[in-house]
Amino acid sequence: MNEKAPKIMMEVKNINLRFGGVVAIQGVSFDIHEGEIRAIIGPNGAGKSSMLNVINGFYHPQEGEIWFDGQKRPSMEPYEVAKTGIARTFQNIALFKGMTTIENVMTGRQLQMNKNIFWQMLRYGPAIEEEVQHRKRCEEIIDFLEINHIRKTPVGSLPYGLQKRVELARALAMEPNLLLLDEPMAGMNVEEKQDMSRFIVEVNEEFGTTIALIEHDMAVVMDLADRVVVLDYGKLLADGTPKEVQSNQAVIDAYLGVPH
């Protein structure tokens, strides 16, 4: 954690997102500092995943600005956002089911690979060198996440916890500046949660990757996050360190309910 003069990596300003008459996000602004773990929490339907989708370029908000690396970002498609160094994992796993673990991780390297179709067809010289070079990087990530043993297993047949880990590996293979994790620990048992938490902290500390995560397990959030954003019904409820948020009356009300 960097206490003095944090650099703002991403800032969303006054985002409004509507689907027809349904208001999903209403005037939400917050920022993400470089190198921090930023948690986004809130009850179901609060607009957390929609927020990630806005950052990702899946949804285009009707109003609001996104600033990334000190510049205002124009409206972008997801594949353009990927090029700016933003990777993410999904709430319900979105792996490539027909491919093995190593192939899935290799897909994260797509953007860094650029040999054209003729080299690809020959798979010789530059093309195979490129393949080997990226394979090495992927193997390092696989080592790091301790999934060596399932390297050649088709991901469809893996247990849930491991699939989540492969998805993280794929996102890490992109070597992102900003990593978005959508409920990385949903549906895991305690042990798997511990493993995943350890990986998230290590990614943050060793690679210096900025992480924004959505999570429902409050114990995990309070432990991991440097700062927390709370959303409810598409509105910003609170923003601050875990301690501040924990003692915020509006947050407690939103989670526990208030007598009317």
Next chain:
Amino acid sequence: MFYKETGQFKSRYKDELAAFPLFEDKIGIGILGVLTFLVIPLFGLPGLNYEFAMGAIMIPCMIFIIMTLGLNILLGFAGQISLGTGAFSGVGAYAFYKFITIFPDINIIIALVLSGLVSAVVGVIFGLPSLKIKGFYLIVATLAAQFFLTWAFIRVAWLYNYNASGAIEGPNKEMFGIIMIGPQSAGMTRYYFVLVTLIVLTWLASNVIRGRIGRSWMMIRDMDIAAELIGIRPLVAKLSAFAFSSFYIGIAGALMVFFWLGAAEAESFDINHSFLYLFMVIIGGLGSITGSYMGAIFVWVVPVLIKEVGKSVFGFDAFVMENFSTILLGAMIIIILILEPHGLARLWQITKQKLRLWPFPY
């Protein structure tokens, strides 16, 4: 299998990424090579008339394998369904015909590559709807390609040089002093030409599939949303799959007419053929190169063999056997798909897995 990877350690990623990392696989491929390059051209297939074995089994089989490879790239690897295969193969055939009649001195290999490229361009044009629609709706869009193109093959007389029969026919044409196509070409030369083409195209396809571009196709197939987030442009991935697939199909179409049939009309490229190729892909196994081989061989050879056996062993009438083989093939397709929806390639994989443990099941 009778052999395992045990003891064959790789110390470089390059070795592990090779097409056949196992020593025994290399031996197997070598044996196949000797069979196809020497034994079969010399002796034919056992129990069958030599001319028949070459002209009705080997050459068409190899051409259909190229066709199946092409369709499998689109359907099995990129997940885009097409019923326009027959028409795209026609584009290749007519383009080849135009190239060799407009430029009589053109090299056959160059003409073949060019006609593949023409087919690729047409494939991309008719692949454009895939950017917006998926699944059943895409089938309908490619069906439009099928009907429009076969209509064009009949109505646009320029395509068959305004001849009275409306058919395209291969003139005698030589390469390096050997007559390659046309009525005077030897079956043996055509066999070798098709065989080499098949080997080259298989090699290229397997390379592309294992590399960056092949992965981008599989990403689009398995989860297009995630693919987009990793930076794949759906436009590029889908259209490149259509182009690559149509390139193969176009070459197969040209080979089919000029290296096998000798002459063809628009009906050689009709929707029934599209269905036939689709059967080959599905029976062989989606997303597998070995499967493309198995599917094409199975769907083509089994009916031919049934007919032959019926005629020579049981003495049935040829017409009866024609119908009987269709019925039997249909039944076999249904049985295979019920037993193993992923096709012969998966069946082969399971067999290999079981053989690893054999004779002890646990």
